[in-house]
Amino acid sequence: MTTTRRTHQAVRLDWPRLRARLDALGRVGALDGGGVCRLALTPEDKAGRDLVVGWMRDLGLHVTIDAIGNIIGLRPGLEDGAPVMAGSHIDTVRTGGLYDGNLGVLAGLEVVAALNDAGVTTRRPLAVGVFTNEEGARFAPDMMGSLVYVGGLPLAEALAVEGIDGRTVGDALSAIGYAGPAPVGTPAVHAFVELHIEQGPVLEEQGIAIGAVEGVQxxxxxxxxxxxxxxxxxxxxxxxxxxxxxxxxxxxxxxxxxxxxxxxxxxxxxxxxxxxxxxxxxxxxxxxxxxxxxxxxxxxxxxxxxxxxxxxxxxxxxxxxxxxxxxxxxxEPVTFDLAMVDRVEAAARARGLSVRRMPSGAGHDAQMMARVCPTGMIFVPSAGGISHNVTEHTDDAHLEAGASVLLDLLVDLAEPVDPAPG
Amino acid sequence: MTTTRRTHQAVRLDWPRLRARLDALGRVGALDGGGVCRLALTPEDKAGRDLVVGWMRDLGLHVTIDAIGNIIGLRPGLEDGAPVMAGSHIDTVRTGGLYDGNLGVLAGLEVVAALNDAGVTTRRPLAVGVFTNEEGARFAPDMMGSLVYVGGLPLAEALAVEGIDGRTVGDALSAIGYAGPAPVGTPAVHAFVELHIEQGPVLEEQGIAIGAVEGVQxxxxxxxxxxxxxxxxxxxxxxxxxxxxxxxxxxxxxxxxxxxxxxxxxxxxxxxxxxxxxxxxxxxxxxxxxxxxxxxxxxxxxxxxxxxxxxxxxxxxxxxxxxxxxxxxxxEPVTFDLAMVDRVEAAARARGLSVRRMPSGAGHDAQMMARVCPTGMIFVPSAGGISHNVTEHTDDAHLEAGASVLLDLLVDLAEPVDPAPG
Structure with a gap:
């Protein structure tokens, strides 16, 4: 345990690097006057995906694309088996911001980068997942990629869904080259953690840095x-x-x-x-x-x-x-694994961050993953509670704090192995 | 008095003639599928005005058009002086019916026709007034012609009003040839009576034939x-x-x-x-x-x-x-002259018609005329209380009953002179 604590301290977030990735992804589909529009499976979504997949490969991740277009980047562990996964989505609503979804994906990549920097191997594999069409702004239902991933919606049914422009999910996936060969639902996941902006006013109003999400309404x-x-x-x-x-x-x-x-x-x-x-x-x-x-x-x-x-x-x-x-x-409501909620809360406290347990009022990929593995969510404050709006904003300090909690949690769950004594 | 009663009985309404005029005017601006659209000062309104002016001349009335387009048809009396006037309007809303306004004008003409048929002369002159833009559906305010007639709105201000199509009242009046030479507000009126459909459900619901209107809300x-x-x-x-x-x-x-x-x-x-x-x-x-x-x-x-x-x-x-x-x-609310309300009630009772006193919920030209002379209104039932709707309807029996009360009232107010013994 002492060893692990020391290893943790060696794995350090590079905030400017994460900030730069958030900004770079935010330029894909950027709207005049602020905000982002990357509706699912559009050319803008493809460009965003290409950027993220490139970063994954640069980080040495093994990238697979499944039949519903979910992107999984895998960092091997000392042992095979189910990875600990961080994930979210990078599609946006028509008037989206820089953080909704993107934060959870890019903070996951930053955890991988930090582990790489520190030369730390984990016992369990670590994965970063990018789920297709979480917003549902072009194709219904929302949270489609994660829903199909956990078996909640048959693949064929999802592919046949017609969007607001009359095009099917299957056609749109093929058109952007993201109808992948990997079977949906693999790999099985040991535990799932999603970092996300609150999209509500509670944390800001109460002056609290981190929300330990207990479930989804x-x-x-x-x-x-x-x-x-x-x-x-x-x-x-x-x-x-x-x-x-x-x-x-x-x-x-x-x-x-x-x-x-x-x-x-x-x-x-x-x-x-x-x-x-x-x-x-x-x-x-x-x-x-x-x-x-x-x-x-x-x-x-x-x-x-x-x-x-x-x-x-x-x-x-x-x-x-x-x-x-x-x-x-x-x-129906979703209740997250209590041990995962405890872990989020403990990780925040260990960093000296104020934290409160709270439900999520909005839907997230995590609520689908909760059907198949212990799942947790970390919320950071949304300025004015505003979301799905080009004025969506979270302060850098809050983004960095949330990413730090994600890092600690993932590293802890993946069980770092001390580097061989030098 | 006995003489007058006998004279009254000689003056008889020709219901089929009134019905035919209602139908003929209803064909001007008729909508496919029922109803009428004769917005104020449009070519349809002009066609309706031309028809009514033609009928007035056929009946021997002296027709004047004033500067706001009000049409007054005068039947001379034995004496000069202020006429007893029946009147209303013939403009409609976009989805109007056959009776709103038109009934009051055409029933007034029928009273003239009945007097002519009976060869009866009255002591006071009798007039039928057609007021410009009662509905206000094209130009605000509504009840414009009668409002200007009684001095409630300066003529110049009314002529400068821009309609929903950007055209002014003055331009539209000239375009249809109804910017007349007569000074507005002449002749002064001895008493004014307006027959109108209720446009509400009260009379029908209570099974009452005639409303003696006490005032306007x-x-x-x-x-x-x-x-x-x-x-x-x-x-x-x-x-x-x-x-x-x-x-x-x-x-x-x-x-x-x-x-x-x-x-x-x-x-x-x-x-x-x-x-x-x-x-x-x-x-x-x-x-x-x-x-x-x-x-x-x-x-x-x-x-x-x-x-x-x-x-x-x-x-x-x-x-x-x-x-x-x-x-x-x-x-502000308008209260009609109590003697006029009593006269309407008495005239209905004398015909054996059920009658109740009631306020008007809608605005009418009569409420403007009430500023300058004793004024009364006669309501007849509206089927389902429906108005300003192409399904607006009143049964023939009710229309005829209302016109009979108007006839009795006007003849009474105008004071018929017995024909010379034959």
Missing amino acids: GISWTDVIVEGTSNHAGTTPMRLRRDAGYVATAAAVVVRDLAARMGGDQVATVGALELTPNLINVVPGRARFTLDLRNTDEARLQAAEQVAFAEIDRLAAAEGCTVTRRTLARF | GISWTDVIVEGTSNHAGTTPMRLRRDAGYVATAAAVVVRDLAARMGGDQVATVGALELTPNLINVVPGRARFTLDLRNTDEARLQAAEQVAFAEIDRLAAAEGCTVTRRTLARF
Whole structure:
């Protein structure tokens, strides 16, 4: 143990090198005026992939591309077997930033570089994974590459998915030369760690450097259509109205109150709402709104759904309106391996960094990997909680701190072998 | 009095003739699939005006066009002086029907025709008025022609108004040849009566044939913009949100509850509501909504405004959002001359028709004329309360009943002179 601690200290992050890689990748698909657009499997994504694969090869990694386009760079260990893997994605939304996804991949490469610099071998192999189409901005579902990797979606089904431009995943993969020969799901992974920006405001607001992610919230997306009767706003007495807009707005208030009453990490959002005909002097005959409910606890998420749906039905019935509900997405919550959460927390504390346990409100490749191996996530603060936005930002000090925690964790999990005494 | 009663009975409505005129005018600007589009001062409006002016001349009326395009057809009385006037408008909204406005004008012509048929002369002159741009669908404000007629808007200001197509009222009037030589506001009017469809559901719902309109509700239109912060719906805890959508929807519920609590004829409508960016997984950073408040009592309308605005401000402050309010329209309530309301009610009862007193929720030329002379309005039921819609409908029996009440009222006000004994 003492030996290992000494070895750790010899493996040192080169922050300017990581910063330079973040900037270089950020120039691929850069938007005028800031931000990045590298939608999955576009020429920009290919250019980003080529850059990363080149860096992997420069670092001596053995690179494989699987049939869904996931890129795995492997650093051999003293023993064969399942590697410890760091990973994330490099595709972005249409108005993406420099860190969402990219940070987890490039910090993983920096760990490899640091091990190389220190001449340290690990008992277990170390891998860096780049998963295809995490964002889902061109092809649904999101987290596609990792989902296929863990067997959650058949490969053939994923390849047949049509994107927003009508092209299939399979065609787009072939077009950019990333329909690889490696079987999907190999290698098996010993443990998976993803460093990611929080994409929320909690760490910044609380002045905390590191988030030890306990799991990913379950998500329930519902589209609700309310049908009433359109009428003259001046001549229709209140008691004779069947106001679809009233039902929709009252429902939005009810779900907000529900989330507040439930407390904990329950969130509820009515993000989209449209009235028809949407005129100042006409009682809305139709309203459409979306409901986004999330909770880390499946039972509580189901309870939230039940109460919300019942209240919407009750409001509509009282107004003489009808309701049509359609589920747009439904994922159960994911709980990360407790030992991995402990490790993240301990690694941060060992560096003297402030840390808190927290759920992830957004989806990540790590939640898919958690199905097949112990998985952890490290969050670093997002300025203003802003993400999927060209103004996405995290301070250098926070990026470096997160990468350091990733390094310590990976090295620890991979079990460094002391260099032969000189 | 006995003599007058006998004279009344000799003046008989020719319903098929009125029906034929309604249909003929309805064919001018007819829309495929039903309904009519005769926006003010368009070629369609000109064609409608030409048709009506032709009918006026055929009936022996002396036709004058004033500088704002109002058409007055005068039937001389035994004495000179201020005429009794029936009137309304023939412009329509983009998706108008056959009766809104047109009924009041054409029923007025039918009264003239019936007097002609019976060879009855009246002591006072009788006039039929067609007012320019009542709907306001092309040029604001609505009720423009009658507003200028009564001196509520300077002629020059009205002529300079730019329409939705950038053209001014003055240019459009000249283009269709209806910038007339008559001074606006002449002749002075002894009494004004407007027959109109209710455009609301009350008469139909209560099975009543005739509405004796007591006045027109005051109206308060406000545009409200709420600014908060756009954030990720998954990663932003409820307590850290500045949700502009929540403020807007909660405001909509508050004003609805306010109207219910105030009771009486108070109505409150949030007819338009837009969220930005309006995405399922983004907390709205901006919301815009409209507030339509109406009451027949100015003090109560002001109270409704005060409570609504204060509640919106309170909701926004609690959420950390800012509010910008802009008044789009504000008209005080109009109360019709009580003797005129009594006359409408008595005329309906004398015909054996069911009748109720009621306010008008919509604006009408009559509310402008009420500034300068005793004014009354006769409402007939609107099927389903539907108006400003190509499906606008009133049963023939109701149209005929309304026209009969108008006839009795006008003849009574104009004081028929018995024909010389034959």
